[in-house]
Amino acid sequence: MSTTQSERLRALFEPLVDKAGLELEEVTLSASGRRRQLLVVVDSEEGVQLDAVAEISRSLSQALDASDVMGEAEYVLEVTSPGTDRPLTEPRHFRRNTGRLVKLALKERGELIARIMAVDEAGLDLEVPGVKGRKPKPARADFAEIAKARVEVEFTRRDGAPGDAVGDGDTDFDTEPDDSDSDIDETTEEA
Template identity: 80%
Template structure:
């Protein structure tokens, strides 16, 4: 039984990702002009720091050069963390976005925009924002009923509103 290039790449890179305390989200090979591009997406519960991306990128490069997983042709390696536009498909994606506003397409109920309050094994506890000064309402969505989900970018979120959920900004000690 033959394995695909993507499977071989995952097998090569996954131990390096785990060693760095990250999770391998995606491995994608595509054409980029005369050469190929290898896109590797990694993530972690607390987010991924730029220094960590640089370190795993160097390790990936060394491992790929030492193997034949990409063949002899030139390729461009891109190592990144998921963007806010990526679909939320796994329970860990929802857990990592607790406190954020999401747009859910529910199989039976249609579209729902709500803030993720908690995530458990079966689904999400949500808070639907109130309209025109009304109070927010609690809601529940089980994973089985979610057809699609994405984070909604909030440009007008008031300062002090659940900033612990913002997670994108990190503080570094000098």
């Protein structure tokens, strides 16, 4: 996608996404056979509900129909919320995942798997899980030293963990970690 088209799409979408109380995370246009696929990723501090995705999808589709930004070629519009495999790149991404286990690639220290306990302007306060009965240890990672970061999906989780949606002890896995991680929250429309 050319920078010009990317900028035009962002300029068209951002006011609509902001008005809906969401944040525009990503706009990607790719070829899919004879059609093009336009992927729009939205998020918010509270996560994104399916109804909000459907509503913003309709709004973006109407805006695209009224503009010439996509030209005459066919395209498929897909609006979704970020999944758990999304890289954490902005401080707000880390804040939204406080309490979650993350895998960090640190420039000087290598790889670290730890739970985000707190986020400030400079970086993360972490808790490195104990191994073989040892107690967890506190750690710190500044944003400047983080090369890559992703949420680690947990199938077994201690009861009452921060961000734990289940937390009642009746299950061994976190079935709904939070709305912002749902890969189900997506709507696809064809133009």
